[in-house]
Amino acid sequence: MRILLVEDHLELSHWLAKALRDAHLTVETAHNGADADALLHTQEYSLVLLDLSLPKMDGLDVLRRLRARGGTRGKTPVMILTARGGLDEKVQGLNLGADDYMAKPFELAELEARVKALLRRSQGNEALVHSCGALSFDTVTRMFSYGGAALALTPREHAVLEALITRSGRAVSKEKLFDEVFALADDANLDAIELYIHRVRKKLESDAPDAAAITTLRGIGYLLQPRSAMVPAASK
Numbered sequence: 001m002r003i004l005l006v007e008d009h010l011e012l013s014h015w016l017a018k019a020l021r022d023a024h025l026t027v028e029t030a031h032n033g034a035d036a037d038a039l040l041h042t043q044e045y046s047l048v049l050l051d052l053s054l055p056k057m058d059g060l061d062v063l064r065r066l067r068a069r070g071g072t073r074g075k076t077p078v079m080i081l082t083a084r085g086g087l088d089e090k091v092q093g094l095n096l097g098a099d100d101y102m103a104k105p106f107e108l109a110e111l112e113a114r115v116k117a118l119l120r121r122s123q124g125n126e127a128l129v130h131s132c133g134a135l136s137f138d139t140v141t142r143m144f145s146y147g148g149a150a151l152a153l154t155p156r157e158h159a160v161l162e163a164l165i166t167r168s169g170r171a172v173s174k175e176k177l178f179d180e181v182f183a184l185a186d187d188a189n190l191d192a193i194e195l196y197i198h199r200v201r202k203k204l205e206s207d208a209p210d211a212a213a214i215t216t217l218r219g220i221g222y223l224l225q226p227r228s229a230m231v232p233a234a235s236k
Helices: 010-022 033-042 059-069 087-095 108-122 155-165 174-181 192-204
Strands: 002-006 026-030 047-050 078-082 100-103 129-132 135-138 143-146 212-217 221-226
Touching: 002 010, 002 033, 010 026, 010 108, 026 033, 033 047, 033 059, 047 059, 047 108, 059 078, 059 087, 078 087, 078 108, 087 100, 100 108, 129 155, 129 221, 135 155, 143 155, 155 174, 155 192, 155 221, 174 192, 174 221, 192 212
Parallel strands: 002 026, 002 047, 047 078, 078 100
Antiparallel strands: 129 135, 135 143, 212 221
């Protein structure tokens, strides 16, 4: 899940981005409205957290331009985060297409809960738990368990496995995984995905019949499935 955080207060932006990354989300940041508008014109995000009082372009104008584009990008969920908490501006933001609104100051726990709720809703998936054999992912706690025990993962390992389990039974391309794991500012190339696939495979290794495994489909991508369902000739 890749989020765009648009906040011109650098200290607050850094704090929020760190908190969201600690919650296993990929976060990119913009510090003015013009940069945010440019990113939203070319990139796809699962959610936008948008301040209103921004330099170069007001947050409401960013939102208005986003919704006017239509298509998949134009439907990106937007949560407004602002100190401008008056009723008129709240109504204006919601009428322009914002999906949620939080006035500063706010509690981080409430922000994380609302972010998770918007992400679940935007995926059109009411299931709270995704499973693949003995592997489970709880979309509320955002935690993985394997064989009934918590599975320890780094943030990028978590992002890889989340992208696979939420599409369990379907191949996910290397390019799609890269977009969900790395932010634009990260110094990484497409081949880095192979490293994280290798690391996740090591953590899923098991002789149990309901173990989960990642299959490489040459030229297509990666597929997460129960080991019992794997085709013997498939490349690992």
